[in-house]
Amino acid sequence: MGDNLIWPKNLGTVFRGAWPTTAAAKMLAQCKDRVSLVRNFRNRVFHHEPAWKRFGVLNEQQAVVHLHEKIGKIIELISWLSPEKIDLLDKSGVIRTACRACSVAEIERFKYQAKTSTINSMSKLLKVADAASVSNEVVKIAIYGKRKAVYIMQPA
Incomplete structure (x- = not known):
């Protein structure tokens, strides 16, 4: 990658958090993959498709694990962009609420079995x-x- 290209030149400005790799090309590839994952997940949710569906998810516990993996990847992407935003989400309870919403206990509650x-x-x-x-x-x-x-x- 050339140093005068837009991404190598501004990568440290845009991604202010801790990088998972030191190579700019690898960082961009990981970010592209993560943004694609988040976008696809967001589209699934906003088009009223089951967020928990994935090949190999056979029960409620596996669905919860899958959703927590998604939450973790979203948090990681946000932390690459702005660690301060993670602090804000944590202090406001958004992360805790998301984890609570994606739990077996909440599934039971919505099935009127709690x-x-x-x-x-x-x-x-x-x-x-x-x-x-x-x-x-x-x-x-x-x-x-x-x-x-x-x-x-x-x-x-």
Whole structure:
């Protein structure tokens, strides 16, 4: 690659993060592949095709692993471009939320198969909230007072 060509000349300006390789040509090839992967995945999602489908995905656990691989590759591409953006996505909870949305627990919840935790004390509520936060899961809770009230508790 010639030093005066647009990409070799500006590669360090555009890709400010840690590079997976030191060779400009290899970096460009990897970026091209990663952008293509992200674009194809985005098109699949936005055209309402199942995001989890892939050859060899036979069950929910494999689908979740596949989706987490996609999330990881998207995060890696963003980190090549701007490590600051990864910090922002992390601090705002976007990455944690994406990982939570792509979980077996969420699949169970949307199939109405998740269990409901009965809350009868403040200590039980704190215990359930802490467990939901640690496991990064949305929890369905039922509180009994004058009448039964059902809530969805989601960690931030």
